[in-house]
Amino acid sequence: MKNTLRALLLCLCSTATIALAGTGSEYSSTTTAAAGNPESVFPFELDLEYAYIGDSDVERGFRKVKGFDENYALARFIYRPRTAVGYLRLGAAYERFDFGLPDVAVISRVRDAVTGAPIPGTLRFGSPQLPETLQSVSAVIGLDTKFSDSILFRVEAQPGFYGSDDLDSDSFNVPVVVGGSYVYSENLQFIFGVSVNYERKYPVFPGGGIRWRFASNWVLNAALPTPRLEFEASRNLTIFAGANVKGSTFRVDEGFNIGRGDNRLNHAILSYSEVRTGGGIDWKITPDIRFSLEGGYVPYREFDYHRADIRYKHDKGAPYGAVGFRAAF
Numbered sequence: 001m002k003n004t005l006r007a008l009l010l011c012l013c014s015t016a017t018i019a020l021a022g023t024g025s026e027y028s029s030t031t032t033a034a035a036g037n038p039e040s041v042f043p044f045e046l047d048l049e050y051a052y053i054g055d056s057d058v059e060r061g062f063r064k065v066k067g068f069d070e071n072y073a074l075a076r077f078i079y080r081p082r083t084a085v086g087y088l089r090l091g092a093a094y095e096r097f098d099f100g101l102p103d104v105a106v107i108s109r110v111r112d113a114v115t116g117a118p119i120p121g122t123l124r125f126g127s128p129q130l131p132e133t134l135q136s137v138s139a140v141i142g143l144d145t146k147f148s149d150s151i152l153f154r155v156e157a158q159p160g161f162y163g164s165d166d167l168d169s170d171s172f173n174v175p176v177v178v179g180g181s182y183v184y185s186e187n188l189q190f191i192f193g194v195s196v197n198y199e200r201k202y203p204v205f206p207g208g209g210i211r212w213r214f215a216s217n218w219v220l221n222a223a224l225p226t227p228r229l230e231f232e233a234s235r236n237l238t239i240f241a242g243a244n245v246k247g248s249t250f251r252v253d254e255g256f257n258i259g260r261g262d263n264r265l266n267h268a269i270l271s272y273s274e275v276r277t278g279g280g281i282d283w284k285i286t287p288d289i290r291f292s293l294e295g296g297y298v299p300y301r302e303f304d305y306h307r308a309d310i311r312y313k314h315d316k317g318a319p320y321g322a323v324g325f326r327a328a329f
Contacts (some may be wrong), residue, residue, distance in 0.1 A: 040329040043081060045091075049074040051276075051322035053298050057315040058130070063106050064315065065128045071098040072246065072322075078140055086145025089156060095248070096135040097272065101128045107261035127259045130303055130312060131164040134250045134272055138162070153180035154193075162199075164252045170267065171251040173199050179207065187213040191223045199249045199269050201306040230282075238282040244294075244322075247273035264308035275300040276320055292324040 053070040078091035105128040109118035138160025146152045155178050163171030179193020189211040196204055209223030219230040221242075228242025249271045257266040278296015285291055298320050303312040 042329065043079070043087075044327075044329055045076070045078045045080065046325075046327040047074065047076045048325040049322065050324075051320055053274075053276075053320040054318035056298065056301065056318035058301060058303060058312040059315040060129075060310065060312045062123070063108075063129070063312075065101065065105050065130055065312065066316075067102060069100045069318070071100075072096070073098075076140070080144075086143050089140055089142035089144060089154075091140040093138050093140055093158065093160075094136070096133065097246075098133055099130065101130060101132055103127075105129070124261060126261050129260045129262065129265060129310065131250075131252050131256070131270070133164050134248075134270070135164070135167070136160055136162040136248060136250070137167060150183045151180065152183070154178070162248060162250045164250060164256070166253045168254075170254075173197070173249070197249060199251070201271060201304070236284040238284075239279070240282060240294075241279035242277070244276040244278075245273070246276070247271070262308075262310065264310060265305065268305045268308045268310075271302075271304045271306055273300075273302050273304075274298055276322075278320070280322075288327060288329050290324075290326045292326075293322075294324075295319070295321040 049072070051070075051072040053072070055067045055069050057064060057066045057068075059065075073096045074094070076091065076093040078089050080087045080089060082088075104125050106123050107126040107129060108124045109120070110122035110124050111118055138158040140156065140158055142154060142156030144152070144154050155176075157174055157176045159172070159174040161167035161171045162173050175195065175197040177193055177195045179191070181192070182190040184190060190208070191210065192206075192208040194204065194206050207224055209227065210220070211223060212220045214220060217232045219232070221228050221230055221240075225245040226242065228240045230238050230240045232238050249269060252265065252268055252270055254267050256268070257263045276296055276298050278294055280292060280294025280296075282290060282292045296319070297317055299314070299317045301314045301317075305311065
């Protein structure tokens, strides 16, 4: 049962990080731009987000990393000029996870000087086997178009550097998403997509969901990375409850294994994922500008060096708070 649940969570996190926009945007809403929004002299999207997560723990058998917090930041700008085939998506994104790790953590057992075997009951300490920073700097190159008034389509690549402290050439990667939506009716929209990321444990992942207005003021927006239930309190204020899935795939620095007791960590690929659950408000300041405020709890987090077969899983969750700003002209 635990393995089945972990596989499902891994699938959700891996899909959300890239397949449904990759940097925290709502695929279900942004794809509707291809249907033809009113024209702007300089059409663009700007997303800014900050979140703080309190002290939490992860573990790997007897190895534990306790009491570390997290600061998360996202900035993304996309220019969207209209062409004969649809709306181009040209821009850049920066995403960063900063972890307040302890200076020392358990990293292994003490080994016998003669046999080299681990000695039961002993502990060896060193630097935590987790990076203090995960970050990405990427371009956004894509196209929103439509095959008919009901079928909207997106293809997008995010070439860039996905690493920890040092963003060198080895951290270069090009995640790609191909997806779209089918507008069944004014109140029901089906979303589908496939993401490709060579560095991920499973390079190809499908994704999907629905957006269903089942009552005049109620919307079920069941699409990653932000599945949620929305109540439209007024024309400008929406109250929501649901989840927010964050994470991506990164390469840690050269020499990261030093002082951490395992040479497999050197320049390793790390898939990081977290799931936030909670609620908040979305305030439409103007028709083109929105501000959001949310809070809740982080019940799941994982650091997976999948090629090195080293995985730190969730042990203790923590509360979080987040603010966001979005402008789309």
